[in-house]
Amino acid sequence: MSDSNAHQFLKDFRRRWTLATGLRAALWCLGGAIAAMLAYALYWRVQGHQVPWSFYPVLAFWALVIAGMWTLARSLSRREAAEKADAHFGLKDGLASTMQFEEEGRDGEIYQLQRRAVEDRLQDEKVSTVPLAAPWKVACFSVGGLALAIWMATLPNSDAVQNRLNAEQAMLERTATVKEQLEEAVEELLEDLDEDEKAALDVEQLKSWVKELEETKDQKEALRQLARFEQKIAKAMQGLEARKDEETLKLAAAELDKSDLAAARQLGKKLDLKEFKAAAMDLKNMKPSDKDPQGRKLTNEERKKMLEKLREATKRMANGAKGRKNNKMPQAGKEGGKEMQDLADLLDELDEAAEEWDEEMGELEEIEGEFEEGEFDEAMGKFMGRMKNLDARKKLRGKLGKMRQNLGKSQGFVAGGSSSLQLGTGGLRPGKGTDQRRREGETEMPEQMAAERLKGQKGSGPSQSTVEDAESGTGISGRRSAVQERTFARQMESFVARDDVPEEMKQGVREYFERIHEVETGAGEE
Known part of the structure; x- marks a missing residue:
């Protein structure tokens, strides 16, 4: 090698x-x-x-x-x-x-x-x-x-594990559905807000609360998230409360109800129903002007009468508000995070402006042109703004209350209390819906047929029964009856065809009917 x-x-x-x-x-x-x-x-x-x-x-x-x-x-x-x-x-x-x-x-x-x-x-x-x-x-x-x-x-998962995994997957889908529908509900809520309501609510914070919700497989964690969200909504609703002002207006409404003027009592009724914005507009409409709605120039006496009605309303409202001060009800220094004037003081200011205006008018024999009511307009503007704010807060609390109801539905859906979840109103708001469908071949109804009404003549048509007077009758009443033979066909077949009847009973019924027919046939032959 x-x-x-x-x-x-x-x-x-x-x-x-x-x-x-x-x-x-x-x-x-x-x-x-x-x-x-x-x-x-x-x-x-x-x-x-x-x-x-x-x-x-x-x-x-x-x-x-x-x-x-x-x-x-x-x-x-x-x-x-x-x-x-x-x-x-x-x-x-x-x-x-x-x-x-x-x-x-x-x-x-x-x-x-x-x-x-x-x-x-x-x-x-x-x-x-x-x-x-x-x-x-x-x-x-x-x-x-x-x-x-x-x-x-x-080998597949055991039944217990598979059931748990299915439950976790279902919970993940449910939390995703809840978050999606809550986002839609919040968007609908924000679209429905007017400018006064948007000013009273932190819109971005409400959106961030929804974004904080996370999809999870854990039912307890999902319920905790919804509970925290509901607590935040409840806290926001509590921040929108204006109990002090509402109590003041309630006392003012009770005082207005004692007035002899229908307009003042109507104003008090609206305040009692917490229709603050409408009540403020009614009070503003009571303000005297130089012309009536038809454009006719008002006389000095007519203007004084209008001012007396306004003075009656402002005075009673101020007196009612003083009752709250005398009772030493709790004061709220801030409304919505801003220092605001006490409503009772605002009503006093409004009444004083109306009183001063009334005194100035009483010194004049005739007023030419438009009024000079700058102080009253300033006080009235403050009152209108305050009432709009109260009205916006009241409406906003109601809308947030519906949001809390939606959260309650969501918690029930997550907890398995319901198989489906449908939040919101389920449709467009009033006045927003349209239907573009049209029937083919539609013809206009003639105008002469629009108000037509068909009428008949009383007692001239056919009837299934007649009525006789006691004096014109024969005094005899009868009833006809006829003997009719009724056959009850296919009784056995319908009974045998039932699914809830045992087979032994069906067989016995067949034999019973067959024997009856045999007896009837034998008797006929004899």
């Missing part, structure tokens, strides 16, 4: 040895990975879950990586391979010595003789005799364990 053949033999031996090492490392690492797969699968199956099989390839991949790294770490150098070959083939360090002599450059006759002896010996040896020495027990365990792990991965 030449030098190249000796070197080739050593390369083949190293390759064979590396293959055996890699095979053993791969089997051991895969065996460990499959054992980990079984433990992983058992962990999920004990809890009743389906095994996430996607973890299996990850374990197998890292097992092969570790096996490859182990094989590289255990690979042999030329000297180590020569020593292993000498030990395996019984060369007594012949191949290792030959490789060493070549590396040292020794080429004497004795070295050549030794190299030829080794080459002659290697001609009878085969690298394939090197055993792979695979751990077959580990291999069998790996095959069986892999099959078991794959089988466990195919």
Whole structure:
């Protein structure tokens, strides 16, 4: 064997040895990975879950990586391979010595003789005799364990786990539905607000409360979120309350109800019903003007009478408000975060302006042109703004109350009390709906038919009954009756066709009717 053949033999031996090492490392690492797969699968199956099989390839991949790294770490150098070959083939360090002599450059006759002896010996040896020495027990365990792990991965979730997962998925969908519909309800609420109501409400904060709601699988967490949202709405409604002003106006309404003027009593009624904006407009309309609605110039006496009515209303309202001060009811220093004038003081100011106006008018014999009522208009403007604010707060509390009702429906929907959720009014607001459908071939109704009404003559038509006077009758009443034979056909068939009748009873009914028919037939023949 030449030098190249000796070197080739050593390369083949190293390759064979590396293959055996890699095979053993791969089997051991895969065996460990499959054992980990079984433990992983058992962990999920004990809890009743389906095994996430996607973890299996990850374990197998890292097992092969570790096996490859182990094989590289255990690979042999030329000297180590020569020593292993000498030990395996019984060369007594012949191949290792030959490789060493070549590396040292020794080429004497004795070295050549030794190299030829080794080459002659290697001609009878085969690298394939090197055993792979695979751990077959580990291999069998790996095959069986892999099959078991794959089988466990195919098992579905247990009934309890599947029901819980279905409930979590349903809860996730329900919370998504709740958030979507609450967002729509808030948008509808904001669209329905007028300028006064928008000024009394923090619109952006309300939107942020809805955005804070998160979709969740946990029912308790979903209910907690809705409860927090409802608490915020309740706190906002509490901030919109104006009990002090409402109590003041209630006392003013009671005082107005004692007035002899119908307009004052009507004003008090609206205040009692908390129609603040309408009441303020009525009071403003009581203000005297230089012309009536038809454009006729009013006389001084007519203007004085109008001012007397206005003075009666403002005076009684101010007197009623003084009753609240005398009772020392609790005062609210702020309304909506802003320091506001006490309503009782505002009514006093309005009454004083009306009184001063009345005194000035009494000193004049005739008033030309328009009135000079700047102080009264200023006080009236403050009162109108205050009443608009109260009216906006009242309406806004009602709308936020509907929002709380929607949150209550949402909580019932999340808790499973209802199978569907429908928030809002379910349609457009009054006056916003349209119907563009038209019937084909529609003809206009003649105008002369629009007010026509069909009439008949009393007592001239046919009737199913007649009425006789007592004096014109015969005094005898009779009733005709005729004997009719009624047949009850298909009684048995309809009874037998019923699903709620046992078969034994059906059979008995058949026999009963058959015997009856036999008796009737025999009697007829006789």
